[in-house]
Amino acid sequence: MNLSESIRIALDSIRANLMRSVLTTLGIMIGITAVIAVVAVGQGGQQSILKEMEKFGSNLFQISVDWRRDELPTGNEFNMQDIEIIKANVPEVQYLLPGVSSYTQVKGGTKSKTAQVRGTEADYARLHPLEMAAGRFLTESDCQGRRKVAVVDEDLARELFPRDNAIGKRIVIDNQGLVICGLVKAESSLFGSGTKSVYIPTRVWLDIYPEDNISYLEGGGRTPGEVKTAMESSIKILEKRHRSEDLYEGYTMEQEMAAVNQVTGVMTLVIGIIAGLSLLVGGIGVMNIMLVSVTERTREIGLRMALGARRRNILTQFLIEAVVLCLLGGIIGMALGIGGAFLISALAKWPPLISWTTVLLAFTFSAAIGIIFGILPANKAANLDPIDALRRD
Amino acid sequence: MIKMEQINKIYRPQSNPVHALQDINLHIAAGDFAAIMGPSGSGKSTLMNILGCLDTPSSGQYWLGGVQISSMNSDDLAVIRNKKIGFVFQNFNLLPRMTALHNVELPMLYAGIDKEERNRRALDCISRVGMLERMHHRPSELSGGQCQRIAIARALVNTPDIILADEPTGNLDTATSLEIMNIFQSLHREGRTIVLVTHEPDIAAYARRVLHFRDGRLVDEVINPHPAGISDPVEGGETE
Ligand SMILES: Nc1ncnc2c1ncn2[C@@H]1O[C@H](COP(=O)(O)OP(=O)(O)O)[C@@H](O)[C@H]1O
Numbered sequence: 001m002n003l004s005e006s007i008r009i010a011l012d013s014i015r016a017n018l019m020r021s022v023l024t025t026l027g028i029m030i031g032i033t034a035v036i037a038v039v040a041v042g043q044g045g046q047q048s049i050l051k052e053m054e055k056f057g058s059n060l061f062q063i064s065v066d067w068r069r070d071e072l073p074t075g076n077e078f079n080m081q082d083i084e085i086i087k088a089n090v091p092e093v094q095y096l097l098p099g100v101s102s103y104t105q106v107k108g109g110t111k112s113k114t115a116q117v118r119g120t121e122a123d124y125a126r127l128h129p130l131e132m133a134a135g136r137f138l139t140e141s142d143c144q145g146r147r148k149v150a151v152v153d154e155d156l157a158r159e160l161f162p163r164d165n166a167i168g169k170r171i172v173i174d175n176q177g178l179v180i181c182g183l184v185k186a187e188s189s190l191f192g193s194g195t196k197s198v199y200i201p202t203r204v205w206l207d208i209y210p211e212d213n214i215s216y217l218e219g220g221g222r223t224p225g226e227v228k229t230a231m232e233s234s235i236k237i238l239e240k241r242h243r244s245e246d247l248y249e250g251y252t253m254e255q256e257m258a259a260v261n262q263v264t265g266v267m268t269l270v271i272g273i274i275a276g277l278s279l280l281v282g283g284i285g286v287m288n289i290m291l292v293s294v295t296e297r298t299r300e301i302g303l304r305m306a307l308g309a310r311r312r313n314i315l316t317q318f319l320i321e322a323v324v325l326c327l328l329g330g331i332i333g334m335a336l337g338i339g340g341a342f343l344i345s346a347l348a349k350w351p352p353l354i355s356w357t358t359v360l361l362a363f364t365f366s367a368a369i370g371i372i373f374g375i376l377p378a379n380k381a382a383n384l385d386p387i388d389a390l391r392r393d
Numbered sequence: 394m395i396k397m398e399q400i401n402k403i404y405r406p407q408s409n410p411v412h413a414l415q416d417i418n419l420h421i422a423a424g425d426f427a428a429i430m431g432p433s434g435s436g437k438s439t440l441m442n443i444l445g446c447l448d449t450p451s452s453g454q455y456w457l458g459g460v461q462i463s464s465m466n467s468d469d470l471a472v473i474r475n476k477k478i479g480f481v482f483q484n485f486n487l488l489p490r491m492t493a494l495h496n497v498e499l500p501m502l503y504a505g506i507d508k509e510e511r512n513r514r515a516l517d518c519i520s521r522v523g524m525l526e527r528m529h530h531r532p533s534e535l536s537g538g539q540c541q542r543i544a545i546a547r548a549l550v551n552t553p554d555i556i557l558a559d560e561p562t563g564n565l566d567t568a569t570s571l572e573i574m575n576i577f578q579s580l581h582r583e584g585r586t587i588v589l590v591t592h593e594p595d596i597a598a599y600a601r602r603v604l605h606f607r608d609g610r611l612v613d614e615v616i617n618p619h620p621a622g623i624s625d626p627v628e629g630g631e632t633e
């Protein structure tokens with residue numbers, strides 16, 4: 001009695017009770033579908049977030065005042081001098097940008113739109129993946145010389161100046177007139193789409209909003225390995241200059257990524273437990289129907305024993321049947337899960353990630369359920385007394 | 394071939410015991426054809442079960458082909474049933490979802506015989522019972538007589554030492570019964586050992602020996618000088 005024979009017999013008896021078999025494996029099917037779909041969508045999402053973060057550069061770090069200390073900002077925010085000094089004294093820092101922005105009305109031509117106006121430096125374009133659509137980004141001399149120029153994103157430019165080329169046009173931000181010198185392609189990011197942006201020199205921004213301070217610093221390390229040193233040395237200088245301790249907190253993109261991984265890891269675990277429970281219920285369903293099947297086929301078992309089947313032949317026959325049943329459910333579940341993952345991802349706008357490990361795991365898991373929950377019925381079948389079994393009808 | 398000494402079988406020895414067989418001493422030689430007769434409940438099936446190694450006696454010794462059976466475990470018994478015994482049942486006991494051919498191949502599956510050899514032997518035995526034309530049919534598409542022919546073919550495939558048939562014609566009409574008995578008769582002429590249970594004297598008439606049972610005891614034995622059969626009756630078995 002070899003394996004292929006046993007599988008043939010198993011498929012035969014599954015086919016004989018097709019409706020019942022399908023209903024039996026429904027639990028397994030749903031469980032596996034859920035696991036595959038959720039894991040694929042979850043991993044796809046995680047991957048997208050991480051990619052997005054990498055796009056910003058994994059050399060990135062940020063320093064801000066620790067608001068959790070529950071103190072109102074007391075002039076301990078940053079100024080342009082801080083930036084100059086850090087850049088001059090910390091070799092590990094390649095870029096350091098002030099973070100200032102306001103959400104305000106931008107007037108242009110006859111129209112007026114709300115946009116995020118960001119004060120920044122020429123290095124911004126090197127730290128962030130900006131793509132120019134036309135013109136140029138802010139230059140060193142723009143920034144040093146407080147030139148009243150602005151870089152606007154395409155979408156905003158089109159809305160303000162639907163007919164004309166926006167470059168060279170005048171816009172007004174809080175009573176300050178500026179000339180558009182460049183257009184950037186609209187950012188299509190996972191999170192921020194639809195936000196319109198305007199970039200102007202930091203010093204111009206500070207002239208428009210003299211009450212405001214720089215609330216955070218954004219920097220780039222020279223190499224990924226130097227990011228931490230760059231950040232920590234910068235914080236030390238800041239603390240010395242502002243005569244304060246533990247006021248600033250910094251974090252790197254790497255830490256952010258680790259946090260994302262941790263969150264998705266916990267999510268995966270929770271989902272795994274839920275899926276495990278549904279598979280457990282499915283397994284009990286399989287056990288139940290296998291017990292019914294053994295009772296129904298008592299006579300067949302008796303006959304097989306009379307013809308020379310040993311107990312272990314009967315045991316493996318029913319075990320294989322349970323495994324085949326679960327695997328069928330598992331395979332259908334896998335197909336449904338992969339389909340579902342693509343569907344959800346299409347709606348969520350990120351690609352699903354179906355890894356071989358997940359598929360393999362689902363496969364092994366359904367087989368394992370078959371074995372675990374098939375043992376009891378198979379054992380019951382194998383321990384039948386041949387004469388009793390033959391006499392039963 | 395078969396030797397039984399002081400065989401007893403007691404069902405439910407604790408509560409309400411039934412003494413189904415009492416002190417049975419029996420000897421059946423190789424190539425013999427024995428019929429077992431007796432009223433219902435006289436222990437015929439119990440005897441057949443023990444002969445067929447489906448059941449073990451409560452006491453006594455049983456040798457099959459020189460091998461002591463009484464003390465074997467269930468796996469050993471399964472091997473004996475597979476290789477040395479061919480069963481023919483009153484209700485045929487064919488598996489309904491399999492074709493006749495696959496039913497015939499079944500005992501060989503458990504003997505671990507490879508596919509080609511299985512097919513060759515199955516065809517051989519099916520042709521022996523005249524069922525080649527219908528071997529791809531399922532039991533539900535066959536008549537009772539045809540089912541029993543297939544069951545006989547199945548009993549033959551592992552060339553057993555002994556064929557045990559418990560009322561093989563019990564579910565068949567007279568004409569079909571005689572056809573089936575002719576098959577048994579020709580098997581006997583080829584030298585097969587056959588033990589057959591029946592109620593009907595017409596059927597028992599095919600055997601060389603007729604053993605009468607009553608209340609679990611072997612009470613009488615009659616030798617048929619001229620067993621019924623296909624052609625003119627010849628001398629019965631070769632040995633006692
Ligand atoms: N499994 C069993 N448990 C208890 N009693 C049984 C069992 N099988 C048979 N018997 C009893 O043993 C006696 C012999 O039965 P059986 O061998 O089937 O007789 P036969 O085949 O001659 O009709 C009967 O009284 C029957 O009721």
Ligand SMILES: [Mg+2]
Nearest residue numbers: 434437438439
């Ligand atoms: Mg009986």
